[in-house]
Amino acid sequence: MRTIDDLQVAGHRVLVRSDLNVPLDRSGDAPRITDDGRVRASVPTIAALLDRGARVIVTSHLGRPKGEPDAKYSLEPVAARLGELLGRPVAFAGDGSGDIAGERAREVVGALADGEVAMLENLRFNPGETSKDAVVRAAFADALAALAEFYVGDAFGAVHRAHASVVDVPKRLPHAAGRLVLTELDVLRRLSATPERPYAVVLGGSKVSDKLGVIRALLPKVDALLVGGGMCFTFLAALGHGVGSSLLEAEMIDTCKELLAEGGERIVLPTDVVIADRFAADAATKVVAADAIEEGWLGLDIGPASTRAFAERLGGAVTVFWNGPMGVFEMAPFAAGTRGVAEAIAAGNGFSVVGGGDSAAAVRTLGIPDSGFSHISTGGGASLEYLEGATLPGLAALGV
Ligand SMILES: Nc1ncnc2c1ncn2[C@@H]1O[C@H](COP(=O)(O)OP(=O)(O)O)[C@@H](O)[C@H]1O
Numbered sequence: 001m002r003t004i005d006d007l008q009v010a011g012h013r014v015l016v017r018s019d020l021n022v023p024l025d026r027s028g029d030a031p032r033i034t035d036d037g038r039v040r041a042s043v044p045t046i047a048a049l050l051d052r053g054a055r056v057i058v059t060s061h062l063g064r065p066k067g068e069p070d071a072k073y074s075l076e077p078v079a080a081r082l083g084e085l086l087g088r089p090v091a092f093a094g095d096g097s098g099d100i101a102g103e104r105a106r107e108v109v110g111a112l113a114d115g116e117v118a119m120l121e122n123l124r125f126n127p128g129e130t131s132k133d134a135v136v137r138a139a140f141a142d143a144l145a146a147l148a149e150f151y152v153g154d155a156f157g158a159v160h161r162a163h164a165s166v167v168d169v170p171k172r173l174p175h176a177a178g179r180l181v182l183t184e185l186d187v188l189r190r191l192s193a194t195p196e197r198p199y200a201v202v203l204g205g206s207k208v209s210d211k212l213g214v215i216r217a218l219l220p221k222v223d224a225l226l227v228g229g230g231m232c233f234t235f236l237a238a239l240g241h242g243v244g245s246s247l248l249e250a251e252m253i254d255t256c257k258e259l260l261a262e263g264g265e266r267i268v269l270p271t272d273v274v275i276a277d278r279f280a281a282d283a284a285t286k287v288v289a290a291d292a293i294e295e296g297w298l299g300l301d302i303g304p305a306s307t308r309a310f311a312e313r314l315g316g317a318v319t320v321f322w323n324g325p326m327g328v329f330e331m332a333p334f335a336a337g338t339r340g341v342a343e344a345i346a347a348g349n350g351f352s353v354v355g356g357g358d359s360a361a362a363v364r365t366l367g368i369p370d371s372g373f374s375h376i377s378t379g380g381g382a383s384l385e386y387l388e389g390a391t392l393p394g395l396a397a398l399g400v
């Protein structure tokens with residue numbers, strides 16, 4: 001695998017694929033980045049290239065727009081934040097269209113001098129980025145590759161996605177892995193090789209269908225799998241409980257039944273949940289047993305008894321990996337489960353990794369010091385798939 005130290009970038013255009021998919025608060029007049037961890041984590045690679053006289057073109061996705069422009073998901077505020085962190089202006093190439101690598105991008109990139117940096121608009125505004133059709137992806141990858149002479153893959157959080165900017169562009173340009181990818185791999189190798197036992201994995205969050213699939217491969221490797229967040233309701237449904245209007249992957253109930261049979265006592269589910277009458281910070285709420293969720297109500301956090309039980313299991317673990325908040329921590333009434341789990345992990349003195357854009361944001365916005373964890377990873381799904389032992393397309397594309 002080549003690193004950026006192997007590329008002669010001075011005076012050349014380098015396209016960097018970062019993961020700048022940050023959480024945004026859109027309740028005010030202008031969108032506000034609530035946690036800039038992924039932008040900060042992307043700086044070392046970009047700064048190193050700029051210091052060597054490269055002309056850097058930063059690219060990323062943000063959220064999940066549907067292959068067309070959607071102002072809500074513009075990277076413009078992220079370009080501004082990156083500029084602050086780099087201490088130099090970032091020329092933003094967005095023009096409100098889905099033509100991410102078109103005329104406007106060529107103009108902005110063409111005007112870069114050595115040591116200057118530009119950012120393209122959200123890659124997912126173009127249907128070619130995520131298309132399953134290789135021909136459609138190839139056309140977009142051709143346009144992106146035409147902007148640069150080198151490619152650097154640094155989007156660790158997206159290396160599990162076989163998307164144009166992650167796998168097709170490096171096929172077209174001399175390429176290397178960025179600093180963030182190398183740092184993340186160092187830590188994950190340690191976790192996946194010989195984790196010291198007991199090894200506990202905590203799963204939550206909302207990307208349920210993505211992550212349920214990983215459990216089967218992970219199960220034989222762990223001593224305890226604690227399931228909270230939006231993930232737990234498909235398991236509760238598999239036990240025959242009603243889950244009201246909570247997040248549910250109905251077509252995965254049978255998979256969850258199989259996993260429960262296979263995992264036995266290693267799979268730990270919440271015994272109580274915080275339910276709300278609507279998805280809002282000022283909703284009516286109550287704590288109920290996990291088998292007593294009422295019709296029309298939705299589970300938005302694990303309950304206090306579950307939080308204590310999870311904390312106890314985590315207290316006995318020597319290695320911990322955590323991905324996915326235990327509840328909708330962005331709203332105060334549903335943050336206690338996530339806080340409890342974060343504090344329990346931080347109180348331990350084993351090897352602990354928390355991964356994922358929102359999980360890392362939760363840890364920081366709840367005020368848990370970074371020092372409570374051995375590593376805070378920028379990748380949730382990416383880390384999980386790595387730990388599962390899967391071949392990650394974005395790493396394979398870089399020769400890892
Ligand atoms: N019970 C729940 N119902 C709906 N959303 C939830 C629930 N628990 C957690 N979430 C949401 O999950 C999101 C994070 O999920 P995910 O993207 O899978 O995590 P990460 O980014 O850490 O990998 C958060 O925005 C949080 O509000």
Ligand SMILES: O=C(OP(=O)(O)O)[C@H](O)COP(=O)(O)O
Nearest residue numbers: 021157158356357379380381382
């Ligand atoms: O936020 C991300 O993943 P994560 O929530 O698993 O950490 C990455 O930016 C990938 O985004 P995606 O899951 O929309 O492809």
